[in-house]
Amino acid sequence: MEIFTISGYEEVGRNMTCIEVSGDRIILDMGIRVDRIMIHEDIDISKLSKEELVKKEIIPDDSYIHTAKAIIISHGHLDHYGAVSLLASKYHAPIISLPFTLELCKMEKVKNDLYKIDYGDIIQIGRNVSVEFVYVTHSIPQTAIVVLHTSEGKIVYACDFKFDDTPTLGEKPDYDRLKEVGREGVKLLIVETTRIEEYGRCPSEKIIYHMIENIANKLGDKGIIFTTFSSHIERINNLIQILNKKQIDRKILILGRSMERYLEAAIESGLIDIPENVSIFGKYEQIVNILKEVRRKKDKFILIVTGHQGERDAVLTRIANGKLPYKIEKGDEIYFLAGTIPNPLNVAQKYTLETKLKMQGARIFKDIHVSGHAYREDHRDLIRILNPEYIIPCHGDLKMISSYVELAEEEGYRLNKDIFILRNRQGKRIE
Ligand SMILES: [Zn+2]
Known part of the structure; x- marks a missing residue:
């Protein structure tokens, strides 16, 4: 399998990853970078061309990816789905997500087919890949830890998540299914790092x-x-x-x-x-x-x-x-x-x-707030639940990603052996 880190590997924002397994390519998320819009607030963003938006690092640069079997959106935050109206059409591939996120995509007037998935469904995408959404909490409804079941092993995409055991809308995370996935064997975990530097567990x-x-x-x-x-x-x-x-x-x-x-x-x-x-x-x-x-x-x-x-x-x-x-x-x-x-x-x-x-x-x-992202010990819990063979941290700057590497090393991983730091627009082959 090969992982293409399109963007979101040097910043918090514009998440987009492409996975290739035996010739089948799948895209995970297609977001924008919100703080870049602020920097350019003297310009009317809606009037910029796609190329200009890429140059200003507002949307991912996916110019080197030409085909995909499906576009999977993990949840409805702008840094995960906000670029669908600009980037999705060239792929002629369905957008797969949960109903709430698809409602948001509809408002973006995307031309792609929208394919609804529910938690627990396993949908075949290509000959070698099927996808499953596992229920998890975050700061927006209907967020999923995405599991790609592939002919070369399972890829788990945890981007974004929070472990809230006493949520006030919906259930607590589906730990049972995550544990099962872990027991079945995970080849690769791609995981967010936004709040990795916060100690302990994220409050409910x-x-x-x-x-x-x-x-x-x-x-x-x-x-x-x-x-x-x-x-x-x-x-x-x-x-x-x-x-x-x-x-x-x-x-x-x-x-x-x-x-x-x-x-x-x-x-x-x-x-x-x-x-x-x-x-x-x-x-x-x-x-x-x-x-x-x-x-x-x-x-x-x-x-x-x-x-x-x-x-x-x-x-x-x-x-x-x-x-x-x-x-x-x-x-x-x-x-x-x-x-x-x-x-x-x-x-x-x-x-x-x-x-x-x-x-x-x-x-x-002010500051009446708790985060929607996993803290350091939540991340340790996820590593222990899934016990992945390889890890690629994402959704953070180099400092956050490095901090995640330190945590993973405490759990027995070694940099460049089974945990990798990747920058935007790189490829990594995993055997
Ligand atoms: Zn999010």
Whole structure:
């Protein structure tokens, strides 16, 4: 078998890997790099050609891969599926994923056939390869550890995952199946490394559930705004359900284009129900109109909005900049159900947003967050469960990937013998 590391092996973002087994080629993920979009925010990305997007390192450079039997998308984060509308069509291959992720692909108007897989199904792709999705938790619903059963052994693609044993939407990870796969024998593990430098195990989303409960018990009587990741359906759903249960005399408004998009996909695929007192508005004109109504009686509404990182066009950023008809006043409460993504641009952007909101009189509650990625000891658990013959770490910069290698060496692996550091656009043959 041969592994082509198209991108995502030097950065967090634009994940794309190609596997070749006895002539059958399969693509795993097709993502964009979100922080690169921020760097080029003076340019309208939607007007750039594919070539320019590759040159700016926003999308993968797959120009040297020409054919594939299938494109497998592990989950619906932009760094895993965000480039499908630009790159998938040349392959004339079906996109295989779980229903929620396929809903998101549909919104991208891809021309490829969409092929739905459920957890536990094993789908034959080529003569020598079949694929299985194993249930795992993450910070977006319907994430899978992908298992490729091939004539040359099993390849496990764990990118991304979290081991949350007390999730608040869906089940705990399917450890039984993972253990079984491990017993059957794994040739190669390709694994993310995003939070490898965090010690211990990643805390459960249940913690955030309890924190939201505490927040809901102590809400003030002025304007209230929550912001979080639009794709974090579990957290948004918990927030809505907790507020709804409290029977607070306020209507809940969810505002922002990506909020609408992800929630629509979640509703369409039957993951959540939206209570009656919740309305969702995605279009700019709709948001302006509803906020004109809200501003006269802010104490009758709770807003859940985009903009937790201070993204330029998001609702909270526009509010802070006075570009929407909602004025922050003394005593208004703003809850960030998110951490700060630690790249310098983002840190600066978030600082600007928070400072502006504070200067306008808001009370800021921030860093209400747990990660969606495995920590160091979760990674050790996965190695022990699967006991793979070879490992290729990915989804990180060189520092993260090296840190993973150190962990694997503690588990008996040796660099360049059975664990390999690969950079983007390299190939590795495994016998
Ligand atoms: Zn992810």
